Amino acid sequence: MKKxxxxxxxxxxxxxxxxxLINAIIYQAPDTQISLLxxxxxxxxxxxxxxxxxIYTIDRAAxxxxxxxxxxxxAFAYDAFFDALGPAYEESWDEIINFSNDKVSSxxxxxxxxxxxxxxxxxxxDKTGQLQYSSNxxxxxxxxxxxxxxxxIHFQNIFLxxxxxxxxxxxxxxAIDETNNEIAYLKFGKIRKQLANQxxxxxxxxxxxxxxxxxxxxxxxxxLLNTSxxxxxxxxxxxxxxxxxxxxxxHFTGQLIIIExxxxxxxxxxxxxxxxxxxxxxxxxxxxxxxxxxIEVITDxxxxxxxxxxxxxNLILTATSHQISDSVFHLNLLETLRFFFNLTTTPTISTxxxxxxxxxxxxxxxxxxxxxxxxxxxxxxxYLMARHLLGLILLNRRTIDSxxxxxxxxxxxxxxxHQEEMQAxxxxxxxxxxxxxxxxxxxxxxxxxxxxxxxxDKLLDESDNGAHLVAFPALFFKMRLETLTANSxxxxxxxxxxxxxxxxxxxxxxxxxxxxxxxxxxxxxxPSNNYFPNLNL
Numbered sequence: 001m002k003k004x005x006x007x008x009x010x011x012x013x014x015x016x017x018x019x020x021l022i023n024a025i026i027y028q029a030p031d032t033q034i035s036l037l038x039x040x041x042x043x044x045x046x047x048x049x050x051x052x053x054x055i056y057t058i059d060r061a062a063x064x065x066x067x068x069x070x071x072x073x074x075a076f077a078y079d080a081f082f083d084a085l086g087p088a089y090e091e092s093w094d095e096i097i098n099f100s101n102d103k104v105s106s107x108x109x110x111x112x113x114x115x116x117x118x119x120x121x122x123x124x125x126d127k128t129g130q131l132q133y134s135s136n137x138x139x140x141x142x143x144x145x146x147x148x149x150x151x152x153i154h155f156q157n158i159f160l161x162x163x164x165x166x167x168x169x170x171x172x173x174x175a176i177d178e179t180n181n182e183i184a185y186l187k188f189g190k191i192r193k194q195l196a197n198q199x200x201x202x203x204x205x206x207x208x209x210x211x212x213x214x215x216x217x218x219x220x221x222x223x224l225l226n227t228s229x230x231x232x233x234x235x236x237x238x239x240x241x242x243x244x245x246x247x248x249x250x251h252f253t254g255q256l257i258i259i260e261x262x263x264x265x266x267x268x269x270x271x272x273x274x275x276x277x278x279x280x281x282x283x284x285x286x287x288x289x290x291x292x293x294x295i296e297v298i299t300d301x302x303x304x305x306x307x308x309x310x311x312x313x314n315l316i317l318t319a320t321s322h323q324i325s326d327s328v329f330h331l332n333l334l335e336t337l338r339f340f341f342n343l344t345t346t347p348t349i350s351t352x353x354x355x356x357x358x359x360x361x362x363x364x365x366x367x368x369x370x371x372x373x374x375x376x377x378x379x380x381x382x383y384l385m386a387r388h389l390l391g392l393i394l395l396n397r398r399t400i401d402s403x404x405x406x407x408x409x410x411x412x413x414x415x416x417x418h419q420e421e422m423q424a425x426x427x428x429x430x431x432x433x434x435x436x437x438x439x440x441x442x443x444x445x446x447x448x449x450x451x452x453x454x455x456x457d458k459l460l461d462e463s464d465n466g467a468h469l470v471a472f473p474a475l476f477f478k479m480r481l482e483t484l485t486a487n488s489x490x491x492x493x494x495x496x497x498x499x500x501x502x503x504x505x506x507x508x509x510x511x512x513x514x515x516x517x518x519x520x521x522x523x524x525x526x527p528s529n530n531y532f533p534n535l536n537l
Contacts, residue, residue, distance in 0.1 A: 002032045005088060007108055007122075008099040009038065009058075012045040012263075012282035018099050019049055019173035019289055020156045020310070024165040026051045037088055037108070044263045045282060048175045056088040088112065097163060098122025101142055106131060121163045130482075135162040136394060139479050140472075148471075152386035155307055157364030161394075167364055174289050176267045184268035191257060195231055202231045203274040203341060204257075208283050209234060209241035209248075212299070216326060218251060220277070223330050225255060229341060233257045233273065235283060237266060275340065284309055295336055299329070309358060310365050315340055316356040317349075329353070339370075354380070362397045363387060381417050382469070385513065389469055392509050393476075415521050422514055424468040425507060431459040432504050439497055456496075469514075473506035 004025065008015055015038060025032055033053040038046050040057040047055070058081070067077035089112060098109040101123045109124040121134050123142060133139055137158045140151070160167055188204070195202050205224055211217055224232040234249070234256055236242040242260050249256040259269050263282075270276065270287055276294040278284040287294050288311045296309045298318035308316055317336050332353045339347040339355070347370070349355050356367040366387065369380065384400060391397040438455040442448045463474030480499050484492050 002029060002094040003091065004032060004034045004095040004097060005037060005091070005093045005112060006034060006097045006099055007037045007105045007112075009102065009105045009108075010042075010100050012042055013280070013285050014099065015042055015045045015049070016282050016285040016289070017156065017307075019285075020167065020169065021097070021099070021159055021163065021165075022049065022051050023171045023173045024160055024168050025163070027168040027171055028165055035088070035091075048263050048267065050173050050175050051171065056084075058084045085111070089114075093118050095163075096120045096122075097159075098124065099159065101138060121159075132483075133479060136476055136479070137161045139475050140390075148382075148386075151307075152383050152390055153363055154310065154365040156310060160364070169289070174267050174286065176271075177264055180265040180268040181271070184265070184272050187259075188272040191233075199228055199231060201229070203229055204233050204272070205230050205337075206233050206235050206259075206270065206273040206276045206283075208278065208281060209236050209244045210281060211277060211279055211297075216299075216329070217248065219326055219330055220333065221248065221252065221256065223334060225252070227334065227337070229343070230337060231257070233259055235266075235269065236260045237262065237283070275337075278309065280307070287311070288314075293340070295333075295340060297333070308367065312358050312360060314358045315370075316358070316367060317353055318356065319353055361399050363391050363395070363399055366399070378413070378417050381414060385421075385517070386469055386472065389510060389513055390472060392513070393473065393506050414517070418514060418517055418521065421469055421510075424470050425510055425514065428459075428462050428470045428474070429504075429507055431455075431462045432500060432507065435459045436497070436500050436504075439493065439500070442493060469510050470507065473503055473510070476506065477503040 006018060006021070008018055015036075018036075022034055025034060034051060035054040035056060036046055036049075036052055037056045037058070040059045041061065043055065043057055046052070063077050063080045063084070066072055066080055067074060085108070092115055093112060094117065096109050096112050096118060098105050098121065106123040106125055109120055109122060110126075112118075113120055113124065123138060124132055124134070126132050133142070137153075140153065141155060141158055157167070191204070195204075207220065207224070209217075212220060221232050221234075224230045234245045236245040236258060237260075242258075245256070245258045245260075249258060261269050266283070266286060267290055270283070270290055270292045273292060276283065276287045276292055278287065278294050278296050279298070284294065284296065288309055291311060293314060294309050294311065295315045295317060298308070298316065315336055317332060328350050332349050332355075335344070335347040335349055336355060338344045347355065355370045357370050359366050359368050367383070388398065388400040391399045435452070435455040435458075438448075438452040442452050460478065463470070463478065477499060480502075481496065484495050
């Protein structure tokens with residue numbers, strides 16, 4: 001029987017989303033004991049997770065208070081901190097999973113890594129104080145995610161790849177209280193009966209109180225009230241949200257349905273909804289696990305495809321530009337609702353937004369455009385191509401069978417994006433070749449060594465660009481470079497040479513993919529049209 005410690009020092013939604021990881025582990029080895037280490041203020045969400053053997057908590061507020069009070073020695077805070085870690089430290093762990101991958105959790109992962117047989121997944125510090133990654137996959141989250149226009153692989157699939165498990169949500173990962181289930185069933189039965197007098201077979205749409213800013217929230221609620229086939233249900237899970245819900249209800253003269261829940265009763269409420277309108281937050285992750293259908297709305301185009309809904313068949317309505325008017329958003333939302341409830345097969349969505357559906361491919365969770373008439377925006381083209389390249393580089397798997405299918409109707413935007421990417425590849429390729437040339441001339445003397453170091457610095461500077469596809473092999477090259485620990489200079493130089501050739505090989509994968517895309521563009525426009533020269537590395 002394996003014993004696993006999962007360190008999760010984030011908030012409610014990360015704790016709930018870690019259930020996907022727990023489910024995958026338990027499905028593969030049902031007798032595994034999984035324990036959590038969390039901050040005490042998030043214990044309420046951890047308490048509803050099934051398949052958790054024990055929950056260890058850190059009272060962050062109490063420790064911080066001790067540390068800040070001048071009348072106490074700092075030693076009291078340190079003692080309280082280590083007292084909290086003590087019960088988990090006394091255990092012997094077969095695996096440690098650092099789900100947070102921040103500085104504190106990385107130190108804690110190293111702290112618990114006291115047994116030689118313990119395997120660690122995630123970031124941690126080695127004995128020299130160097131930050132280590134247990135997998136190339138984690139570099140995507142820790143180093144590239146802040147720079148990318150979209151994360152090509154969902155963070156859940158990244159963690160599953162990191163721990164070497166396959167996604168499986170056939171196990172019930174959420175504890176559902178039967179008493180709460182019965183209460184919710186009776187409550188919603190009455191609600192539906194009362195609504196039947198106003199709207200025939202109206203769908204109950206759950207909407208969290210933090211769904212949008214007040215003005216947008218009022219307009220969305222008004223839309224749901226006015227639409228013949230929908231009725232809003234406000235979901236409030238904390239005191240602030242409850243106060244906000246009652247203020248909104250006063251604005252609508254008592255027409256709203258408000259459900260006040262804690263995490264223990266929330267699953268029962270969600271199971272009685274027809275649909276959830278969601279943004280970022282724990283309710284979205286909980287709905288995914290309970291297989292409650294949802295439409296996720298992303299108003300900031302910069303945050304598209306980072307930590308979105310994962311349930312197959314769910315819809316995502318996302319902005320494609322900096323600004324979108326409220327009136328356009330409401331029309332698009334109404335069309336999305338009509339499409340979801342099969343009232344139309346061809347929703348009309350303006351070019352300021354795009355509609356996607358959640359699907360699965362060989363890399364896990366992915367998002368497919370529904371509206372083919374919408375212009376193909378650069379963010380999504382980057383998403384598709386980056387996903388394809390990471391599949392080839394890390395797993396030797398293709399995710400794009402037809403490049404012709406991903407180009408926009410006129411190929412104009414695709415061609416422009418292709419040209420920018422190819423230019424980035426050209427610049428980086430020159431730097432790689434220059435660095436290899438300088439490396440071969442190193443003879444142990446100061447001038448040749450200095451020339452090589454200068455060439456390597458220029459290569460690293462050129463690599464520091466998260467906006468292009470070359471960012472992925474560049475990141476892997478940097479991380480591999482940082483792990484070189486040989487005492488001999490010549491040994492390190494030989495290792496660097498091998499890393500440069502691997503870098504070059506991964507760049508070639510990008511070139512081959514971009515060449516396939518170029519052929520698709522040419523076939524859509526003019527078969528004789530050749531946009532870019534072939535590259536030979």
